Amino acid sequence: MNRQTIYLSFVLVAGMAVTVLVARSIDARRPPPDPNAIDESLYLNPNTARRVSLGFNGLVADWYWMRSLQYVGRKIVNTPEDVPIDSLQQLNLKLLAPLLDTATTLDPDFADPYEYAAVVLPAVDVDAAIRILRKGIDTTPSAWRLYHHLGYIHWQQKDYAAASEMYRRGSEIPGSPQWMSAMVAKMAAEGGSRNTAREIYKRMQDESADEKVKDMAQRRLMQLDSLDHRDILRKLMTEYKTRVGQCPTTWKEILPVLRSLRIPVDQSGAPLDPTHVPYQLRAGACEADLDSKSEVLRQ
Amino acid sequence: MQSRVDTIAAITQSNTQTNNSQGSLWRISAIARNTFREAVRDRVLYNLVLFVLLLTAAAIFIGELSGGQERKIIVDLGLSAMLLFGVFIAIFVGVGLVYKEIERRTIYAIFSKPVGRGEFLVGKYLGLCLTLLVNVIVMGLGVSLALLYVKKGWDPLILTIWPAVLMIYMELMLITAFALLFSSFSSPALSALLTFCIFIIGHFSADLKSLASSLGSTSARLLFGALYYLLPNLSNYSFITPAAHGRAPSAAFVFSTGLYAVVYIAVILAAATLVFSRRNFK
Numbered sequence: 107m108n109r110q111t112i113y114l115s116f117v118l119v120a121g122m123a124v125t126v127l128v129a130r131s132i133d134a135r136r137p138p139p140d141p142n143a144i145d146e147s148l149y150l151n152p153n154t155a156r157r158v159s160l161g162f163n164g165l166v167a168d169w170y171w172m173r174s175l176q177y178v179g180r181k182i183v184n185t186p187e188d189v190p191i192d193s194l195q196q197l198n199l200k201l202l203a204p205l206l207d208t209a210t211t212l213d214p215d216f217a218d219p220y221e222y223a224a225v226v227l228p229a230v231d232v233d234a235a236i237r238i239l240r241k242g243i244d245t246t247p248s249a250w251r252l253y254h255h256l257g258y259i260h261w262q263q264k265d266y267a268a269a270s271e272m273y274r275r276g277s278e279i280p281g282s283p284q285w286m287s288a289m290v291a292k293m294a295a296e297g298g299s300r301n302t303a304r305e306i307y308k309r310m311q312d313e314s315a316d317e318k319v320k321d322m323a324q325r326r327l328m329q330l331d332s333l334d335h336r337d338i339l340r341k342l343m344t345e346y347k348t349r350v351g352q353c354p355t356t357w358k359e360i361l362p363v364l365r366s367l368r369i370p371v372d373q374s375g376a377p378l379d380p381t382h383v384p385y386q387l388r389a390g391a392c393e394a395d396l397d398s399k400s401e402v403l404r405q
Numbered sequence: 406m407q408s409r410v411d412t413i414a415a416i417t418q419s420n421t422q423t424n425n426s427q428g429s430l431w432r433i434s435a436i437a438r439n440t441f442r443e444a445v446r447d448r449v450l451y452n453l454v455l456f457v458l459l460l461t462a463a464a465i466f467i468g469e470l471s472g473g474q475e476r477k478i479i480v481d482l483g484l485s486a487m488l489l490f491g492v493f494i495a496i497f498v499g500v501g502l503v504y505k506e507i508e509r510r511t512i513y514a515i516f517s518k519p520v521g522r523g524e525f526l527v528g529k530y531l532g533l534c535l536t537l538l539v540n541v542i543v544m545g546l547g548v549s550l551a552l553l554y555v556k557k558g559w560d561p562l563i564l565t566i567w568p569a570v571l572m573i574y575m576e577l578m579l580i581t582a583f584a585l586l587f588s589s590f591s592s593p594a595l596s597a598l599l600t601f602c603i604f605i606i607g608h609f610s611a612d613l614k615s616l617a618s619s620l621g622s623t624s625a626r627l628l629f630g631a632l633y634y635l636l637p638n639l640s641n642y643s644f645i646t647p648a649a650h651g652r653a654p655s656a657a658f659v660f661s662t663g664l665y666a667v668v669y670i671a672v673i674l675a676a677a678t679l680v681f682s683r684r685n686f687k
Binding site: 157160161162163164165167168171172175176213215216218315316317318 | 467470471472473474477478480481482485488489576604605608609612639640642643645646647649650652
């Protein structure tokens with residue numbers, strides 16, 4: 107090995123080491139990122155993006171889709187409390203609608219952005235969510251899932267007639283599942299009931315390919331189960347009060363009835379919510395409340 | 406250099422072995438074989454193919470950021486990379502096909518044999534098309550393997566991507582023909598630029614039709630209508646996005662686009678031969 111090789115090798119190793127040290131120092135001095143920086147508007151509108159993507163529109167749609175996921179994910183990570191993805195209104199997701207609109211304009215058959223528009227977007231901009239779903243239906247009228255998603259948005263807005271109409275149109279598409287027809291009558295007759303809500307979230311849990319949507323549907327189903335549990339507990343306590351003259355002060359007082367109804371209880375006899383956390387007895391009020399540790403959704 | 410010597414030797418052999426009608430095909434085939442051999446020896450080509458395969462492998466990891474859309478990302482990224490790098494290969498190898506022969510003066514030795522200008526260009530063209538065919542098959546196999554890996558078994562998308570691969574190949578054949586046409590009368594840099602412009606315009610040409618129909622003036626409508634039919638419509642070959650959703654083009658559509666490509670390529674190669682015949686190599 108000659109002298110020049112040794113010198114150059116030394117410069118290589120020492121230079122890299124110094125570069126690492128300087129980079130670390132720059133990182134330590136870097137000002138915190140501007141929280142509004144990621145909310146700058148998009149440079150391209152959806153139709154321009156489609157035109158300039160040449161033959162790569164599918165790939166560009168993927169990029170916009172991943173950008174939407176990262177955008178929402180980053181906002182959720184920066185939020186201290188746990189929020190379900192269908193209640194993100196406090197996160198100021200103003201870029202979400204244009205991102206999803208662009209992804210679906212570039213690739214009208216891309217199913218996931220429509221589902222995201224139906225589940226996440228209504229809390230932020232319900233008009234944009236409806237517009238994106240309608241655009242999808244205009245482009246691919248044979249996709250029954252889009253009617254299901256749009257029906258879900260109308261149901262959330264308590265517009266049960268519009269929701270029923272969407273399920274009716276979706277149920278007429280060849281290949282649509284039987285439950286779409288069942289939802290038509292259910293929406294029209296008892297749109298605001300827990301049964302309808304349970305049916306919608308159950309279908310969402312079964313049909314969705316997105317783990318986050320499945321998780322949201324599961325949490326909503328647990329919330330519905332918990333509401334049913336609390337109704338039963340309230341009824342039992344009211345009956346107890348009728349018999350004894352006062353509300354129970356401990357769960358043990360109605361434990362035999364809880365066991366006879368096969369309601370799961372812990373070692374102390376307290377009934378358990380769907381996340382296996384005991385309900386709290388509100389003494390004197392004949393009410394069962396969720397424990398502060400419970401993961402059941404409150405809203 | 407060795408391949409050029411091989412070309413001349415092969416042409417000489419074909420001339421001694423065959424009569425005139427068969428001889429033309431033999432000479433074209435000899436030039437094509439040697440163009441393929443020359444391209445296969447080029448390291449840049451291997452690097453480009455390797456890069457596409459690496460991108461396809463990267464798509465497996467990028468797909469994890471897509472909320473359960475790994476397979477779509479693999480197909481979109483893999484086939485888009487195949488098209489983009491295929492266009493690079495078609496342009497940068499295509500524009501050098503004729504130029505290198507002129508620069509190294511081997512073209513004088515070739516044309517001292519009874520080889521027609523058209524035979525030379527068609528042979529060069531077919532040689533590069535054969536190289537591109539091998540490349541797209543390797544890249545397509547890479548995408549299929551990535552799908553197998555992600556699905557942990559058979560995936561129906563593996564079958565539906567191949568019609569899209571065929572469409573990409575047809576688009577590359579058209580681009581190669583343009584590269585050869587431009588290289589027959591201009592420098593490699595200008596030829597590359599012009600061919601790349603054709604690639605871009607070709608994807609916008611469908612807009613010319615809608616523009617023509619929306620214009621009030623008859624002359625403007627005729628002009629844009631004529632431009633639409635004169636320029637290649639490469640958006641006919643964009644089947645990557647439907648392939649990612651498991652949709653394949655109909656056989657009739659593939660046949661029509663294939664016929665369009667064959668006729669268009671014949672026209673471009675005829676134009677290239679006309680231009681090239683006027684150049685003096687004596």
